[in-house]
Amino acid sequence: MTFILVIEQILNGLQFGIMLFLMAAGLTLIFGVMGLINLAHGSLYMVGAFAAAAVAGLTGSFGLSLIAALAASALAGVIVETVVIRRLYNKDHLDQVLATFALILIFSEGTRWVFGSFPLFLEIPEYLSGPVSLPGGIQYPLYRLALIFAGLLVAAGLMLLIAKTRIGIQIRAGENDREMIAALGVDINKLYTLIFALGAALAGLAGALVGAIQSVQMGMGEPVLILAFVVIVIGGIGSIKGALIGSILVGLTDTLGSVFLPQLFGLFMDTAAATNIGSSLASMAIYILMGVVLIWRPTGLFGARG
Amino acid sequence: MIQETHFNVFILALLVAIPAWAIAVDEPFTVTLMTRAVIFAIAAVGLNIALGLGGLVSLGHAAFFGIGGYAMGILAFHQQTYAPIFEWPFVIEGTKSMPVIWLVAVVASSLAALVIGLLSLRTSGVYFIMITLAFGQMFFFYCIGWSAYGGEDGLSIYVRNGFPGLNTLDPIQFYAICFSILALVLWIVSALAKSSFGLALNAARQVPHRVETAGLNTKRIQLAAFVISGAITGLAGALFADLNRFVSPAMFSWQLSGEIIVFVVIGGVGRLFGPVVGALVFVALEHILGGLSEFWHIYLGLLLLLIVLFSHGGLIGMVCGRKAVHD
Structure with missing residues (x-):
C-alpha cells in the first residue's frame, strides 16, 4: 500500500514538475536572451487554456483544441511583443x-469580459481517459502519464532545438552577446519576436494540457507563474537544464510534501495537530527549498557564476 | 513648473481639506475613501524606502502588509473570544488597544523583512524581484491553510480597536489617527533620506562599488532599509485591517504587492510625496472607473502601460519637472 502510494505520488510530482517546466523554459529563455522579466507569462498560459476550452467546446476535438492553444498563445505572444514588450528591453526592471x-x-x-466569471471545463479525450496498469500493480491515470511523456518530449525537442539548429545557435549567441550577434547580420528584432512566441506557445500548451485536469478560469496563470519563478531561482536564470531540474525538484517537493509531511508528523503527535502542522509546512516546503538553494548557491544550481 | 515642496504642501492641504469638506456636507463615505487612500499611502511610503532610495524592486511587500493585518486580527480575535494566545510558558492575552497592536505589527513585519531580506539580498536585480514575489506567496498559502485563524475565510473583528481618548468608530477620528501616522512616517522618511544612512543608501543604489571602496557594507545598508521599509508597510497593514475590521489571506496577495508598486510609480519613484499622490490617484480611479465599468482594471492597465512607456518621474515628475540634482 505505502509503496504504491509513494510511486503514485512521485508520478504526480513528476507530472506537475514537467508542466511547470513548460512555463519556466519560456520565462528563462526570454530572460536569458532579452533580459526581460515577464510577469504576463501566466496570462499566456491562461490564453492557451481558454483557447483550448473554446475550440473543444465548438468541435469536441482534443487535438484541435491543443493546436488552437498553441496558435492562440503564440499569436498573443507576437502581438504583445511587437506592441509592448519590444519597448521594454532597454528599460529597467521596475x-x-x-x-x-x-x-x-x-x-x-x-478574459472575464469575453468568457464571463464562471470557470470552463476541458474534457479529457476518450482515448486518454481511464487508468492504466503499471508494473507492480499500480493503477495510474493514463492522461497524467501522457502529460509526463508529452512534456518530456517537448523538453527533449527544445534542448535539440537549442543545441543543434541554426536558430538555437542564434539563441545561445544572443544570451552571450546581443550586440555582436546583431553586428553579424542576424535580424535581432525577428529573433526576439520568435523567442517570445516560442515561450508563449509553450506556456499556452501547458495551460491547455493542465486545463483538462483543473478548471479553466481567470487568474489561473499567476500561481503557476510564481512557481515557475521559484523554479528559475532554483535552476538558475537562462539555463534550460536548470529549468528542467528545478521544475522536477519543485514538483516533487510540493506533491510529496503535502502527502507525506502530515503523515510524518503523525508519527509523534495526534492526528489533528499533525495534519495542521504538516500541511502548513508542506505549503511552505518549496519556498524553504528555494531559501536553502539561495544560501548554498545564490545564482541557482545551473546559473552563471559571479 | 511648480516647486516640489510647494506641491507637497498642496497635497497635505488636500488631505486635510477633503475630509473636512466631507464632514461639513455629511459625506462619511468620502472620509472612509480618504482613510483607505491614506493607509495605502503609508504602505507605499514604506515601499518607497526600499524601491526609491534603495533601488530594491520588492514584489513581495504585501507580505508585510498582511503580517501587520494578521497581527491586528489575531490580537483582537483573542480579546474578542476571551481566549489567551499562549498559556505556556507565560500567559499572553489578546488586546484591543491600537498602540499595542501597532507595536506588535511593526516588530513582526520587521522580523519577517529581516529574514526575507537576508535571503533575497544574497542576489540582486531580477532574482530579487522573483524571490520577494515567491516569499510573499508563501505567506499567502500559509494563511489560507491556517485554520485556527479562519483559513481562506479570514477573521472578522466586530468592534474597531480603541485608542486612548478617541472614539475610533467615528470615521473622522479614525482618519485623524491614520493621517497623523502618515505625517509622522513622511517626517521620518525625509529625515532618513537626509541622514548619512540615507545618503549611503542612495549611493549604494547608484554606484555600489564606490560605496564598498569607501569601506561601507552595501548589503547591510540595503538590509536595514528593507527592514524599515517592511516595518512601515506592516504598520499600514494593521491600520487597513482596522479600517475594514476584517483580515483575510487577500492581504497577502501578489496583486496587492503589485498595486503598492503602482502607487509609488504613479506618483513618482524616490520622491517623498510620490506614494501619497499615487495612492490618492489610485483610490480615486478605483472609485470613479469602478463606478463606470465592472471591468475597470482594463482601463487601469492601459493607463499604467501609457505611464510606463511614455512618462518619466510619475505625476510629480510631470508637475514639478525632473529633479535638478543627482538623478
Missing part, C-alpha cells in the same frame, strides 16, 4: 515589472 503587471490586468479582465 518598468518591465509594471508594464507586464499592466498586461496581466488587461488580459485577466479582458
Whole structure:
C-alpha cells in the first residue's frame, strides 16, 4: 500500500514538475536572451487554456483544441511583443515589472469580459481517459502519464532545438552577446519576436494540457507563474537544464510534501495537530527549498557564476 | 513648473481639506475613501524606502502588509473570544488597544523583512524581484491553510480597536489617527533620506562599488532599509485591517504587492510625496472607473502601460519637472 502510494505520488510530482517546466523554459529563455522579466507569462498560459476550452467546446476535438492553444498563445505572444514588450528591453526592471503587471490586468479582465466569471471545463479525450496498469500493480491515470511523456518530449525537442539548429545557435549567441550577434547580420528584432512566441506557445500548451485536469478560469496563470519563478531561482536564470531540474525538484517537493509531511508528523503527535502542522509546512516546503538553494548557491544550481 | 515642496504642501492641504469638506456636507463615505487612500499611502511610503532610495524592486511587500493585518486580527480575535494566545510558558492575552497592536505589527513585519531580506539580498536585480514575489506567496498559502485563524475565510473583528481618548468608530477620528501616522512616517522618511544612512543608501543604489571602496557594507545598508521599509508597510497593514475590521489571506496577495508598486510609480519613484499622490490617484480611479465599468482594471492597465512607456518621474515628475540634482 505505502509503496504504491509513494510511486503514485512521485508520478504526480513528476507530472506537475514537467508542466511547470513548460512555463519556466519560456520565462528563462526570454530572460536569458532579452533580459526581460515577464510577469504576463501566466496570462499566456491562461490564453492557451481558454483557447483550448473554446475550440473543444465548438468541435469536441482534443487535438484541435491543443493546436488552437498553441496558435492562440503564440499569436498573443507576437502581438504583445511587437506592441509592448519590444519597448521594454532597454528599460529597467521596475518598468518591465509594471508594464507586464499592466498586461496581466488587461488580459485577466479582458478574459472575464469575453468568457464571463464562471470557470470552463476541458474534457479529457476518450482515448486518454481511464487508468492504466503499471508494473507492480499500480493503477495510474493514463492522461497524467501522457502529460509526463508529452512534456518530456517537448523538453527533449527544445534542448535539440537549442543545441543543434541554426536558430538555437542564434539563441545561445544572443544570451552571450546581443550586440555582436546583431553586428553579424542576424535580424535581432525577428529573433526576439520568435523567442517570445516560442515561450508563449509553450506556456499556452501547458495551460491547455493542465486545463483538462483543473478548471479553466481567470487568474489561473499567476500561481503557476510564481512557481515557475521559484523554479528559475532554483535552476538558475537562462539555463534550460536548470529549468528542467528545478521544475522536477519543485514538483516533487510540493506533491510529496503535502502527502507525506502530515503523515510524518503523525508519527509523534495526534492526528489533528499533525495534519495542521504538516500541511502548513508542506505549503511552505518549496519556498524553504528555494531559501536553502539561495544560501548554498545564490545564482541557482545551473546559473552563471559571479 | 511648480516647486516640489510647494506641491507637497498642496497635497497635505488636500488631505486635510477633503475630509473636512466631507464632514461639513455629511459625506462619511468620502472620509472612509480618504482613510483607505491614506493607509495605502503609508504602505507605499514604506515601499518607497526600499524601491526609491534603495533601488530594491520588492514584489513581495504585501507580505508585510498582511503580517501587520494578521497581527491586528489575531490580537483582537483573542480579546474578542476571551481566549489567551499562549498559556505556556507565560500567559499572553489578546488586546484591543491600537498602540499595542501597532507595536506588535511593526516588530513582526520587521522580523519577517529581516529574514526575507537576508535571503533575497544574497542576489540582486531580477532574482530579487522573483524571490520577494515567491516569499510573499508563501505567506499567502500559509494563511489560507491556517485554520485556527479562519483559513481562506479570514477573521472578522466586530468592534474597531480603541485608542486612548478617541472614539475610533467615528470615521473622522479614525482618519485623524491614520493621517497623523502618515505625517509622522513622511517626517521620518525625509529625515532618513537626509541622514548619512540615507545618503549611503542612495549611493549604494547608484554606484555600489564606490560605496564598498569607501569601506561601507552595501548589503547591510540595503538590509536595514528593507527592514524599515517592511516595518512601515506592516504598520499600514494593521491600520487597513482596522479600517475594514476584517483580515483575510487577500492581504497577502501578489496583486496587492503589485498595486503598492503602482502607487509609488504613479506618483513618482524616490520622491517623498510620490506614494501619497499615487495612492490618492489610485483610490480615486478605483472609485470613479469602478463606478463606470465592472471591468475597470482594463482601463487601469492601459493607463499604467501609457505611464510606463511614455512618462518619466510619475505625476510629480510631470508637475514639478525632473529633479535638478543627482538623478
